[in-house]
Amino acid sequence: MELVYETGGTLRQGFVGQISYTVCLDRVYDAMDIEFTFDKQHYLEITKEMAEKTRMSCIGIPEYEHASDEEMIDAMRGMKTEIHTIVTMNDTFIGGIHKQLATRHMVFSKDDTSDGCIPQDSISGVIKVTLAVFNVLLDGTNYCLKLSAGDQEKQVFADGGAYV
Amino acid sequence: MYKRLELHNHTTESDGTLTPAQLIQFMEEDLVDAFAITDHNTISGHRKIKELLEQKKSSIASIYGMEYTTYYGHILCLNLKEYLSWESIDLHRPELLFHSLKEKGALVGVAHPFSYGHPFARGCRFDMTITDFNSFDFIEIFNNPEPLHPVNEPALLWWEDLVLKGFPLAATCGMDLHGRWNMKNQYATFLEGVNGGNIEKELEDAIRHQRTWVSRGPILESRYSPDQQAIIFTICDTKKPGFIHTEVDHYILTVRSVAGTITKEFPDCRSLEIPLKELYPDSNPQSVLIPKLYQNSTAIENLVAVAPAIIPN
Structure with missing residues (x-):
């Protein structure tokens, strides 16, 4: 498995939208592993100011506007930066990951694939990886994307990781 | 025969804990006739379910779908034969995606429209502006895990209001299953x-003709009797396990129309005949009627079943 492409970036708080990367593979491969990681998934600390700001954004929402401070902070602890990853090969969907893992692998081969991915007899042509960004909690959220491809069959670990 | 469908289920292919085989x-253990696989933004489970059912030679039927999980709401898609990209979703024109999906033969519905959303979870609540209410097929009026009053009750009322206005929307519900939930x-x-019938076709017919029932157990049938110039309502049991009721419970029928709501108590025989002149007090037989079945009182907590709207030919 060789690294074909590596990139990364930084997201601002509040960004919603897609970032896509397109990779033209030089030849036909048996397997591919797309690794995506990001940091700052949850608030590291919740200050009174942050809780107050969230409360202000809840005005007019009956379910939340009367929440106690404790309830508000609890709800904020459950908030997360949420990014989906979607992969197409030659404009055909081959996988999507909804599960919010801060490190995730999308492994494609004939026999073994990660959850959310569709087995592929071979890997070739144009791979497009789209990061669908639903929510970014914190400024300076860093992400990294790596695309590796290889000729040998891979095995997939339970956590989605893989080895040759 | 009545078939029970579970139309909203996730597996390990997205964020569920049941594998396709476990689903x-x-x-099967809960005697479901047909279930949908509706993972978030992936169709990777379709092939797995198909292969497993072929291997097992199971009598349970499957419906292939996906829950389009977008920034502005969740769209439940059934009879989905191919993945269509959703990323160009437009907050103010969801019809663009609805039309694309329907052109491919899929059935399109709004899932848990009033679920909690901003600022804690983006996308769960349906925030998109729908202008054309003919552009989709159904509304998930009960998403079982969601709270009754803030989420499911407004979904039911939204569907009722739209149907009373004449929009051809079916009602569905679902477990939004993510594990071995009760x-x-x-x-x-x-x-x-029909026994052995093509579930994809039966579902399409039912949704397109607004012939779906939503119920905790019994079905509320309605039948027009031209001789008596009345509609006869009947409670029919189904094989769905776990419906909570006792012998002392009594059942109440409500029929809502634009003119108001009629409330009647069912006799012990569980069949009730209501003359048309009573159902259409405004003498407008073109009105849509929405029959519902309650247990003991007409509080929403006691709602047992919602029947298909009675729509004049």
């Missing part, structure tokens, strides 16, 4: 089908 087994006394979707 099949779970549905389905006893929860709402399920029912339709009329």
Whole structure:
């Protein structure tokens, strides 16, 4: 498995939208592993100011506007930066990951694939990886994307990781 | 025969804890006739379910779908034959995606429209502006795990209001299943089908003709009797396990129309005849009627079943 492409970036708080990367593979491969990681998934600390700001954004929402401070902070602890990853090969969907893992692998081969991915007899042509960004909690959220491809069959670990 | 459908289920292919094989087994154990696989933004489970059912030679049927999980709401898609990209979703024109999906033969519905959303979870609540209410097929009026008053009750009322205005929307419900959750006394979707019938076709017919029932157990049938110039309402049991009721419970029928709501108590025989002149007090037989069945009182907590709207030819 060789690294074909590596990139990364930084997201601002509040960004919603897609970032896509397109990779033209030089030849036909048996397997591919797309690794995506990001940091700052949850608030590291919740200050009174942050809780107050969230409360202000809840005005007019009956379910939340009367929440106690404790309830508000609890709800904020459950908030997360949420990014989906979607992969197409030659404009055909081959996988999507909804599960919010801060490190995730999308492994494609004939026999073994990660959850959310569709087995592929071979890997070739144009791979497009789209990061669908639903929510970014914190400024300076860093992400990294790596695309590796290889000729040998891979095995997939339970956590989605893989080895040759 | 009435078939019970579970139309909203996730597996390990997205964020559920049941594998496709475990989902099949779970549905079989609860005597479900057909279930949908509706993972978030992936169709990777379709092939797995198909292969497993072929291997097992199971009598349970499957419906292939996906829950389009977008920034502005969740769109439940059934009879989905191919993945269509959703990323160009427009907050103010969801019809663009609805039309694309329907052109491919899929059935399109709004899932848990009033679920909690901003600022804690983006996308769960349906925030998109729908202008054309003919552009989609159904509304998930009960998402069982969601709270009754803030989420499910407004969804039911939204569907009722739109149907009373004449929009051709069916009602569905679902477990939004993410694990081995208890389905006893929860709402399920029912339709009329035949033993061994093509569930995809039966579902399409039921949705397109607004012939779906939503119920915790019994079905509320309605039949027009031209001789008596009346509609006869009947309670029919189904094989859905876990419906909570006792012998002392009594059943109440409500029929809502634009003119108001009629309330009647069912006699012990569980069949009730209401003359048309009573159902259409405004003498407008073109009005849509929405029959519902309650247990003991007409509080929403006691709602047992929602029947298909009675729509004049």
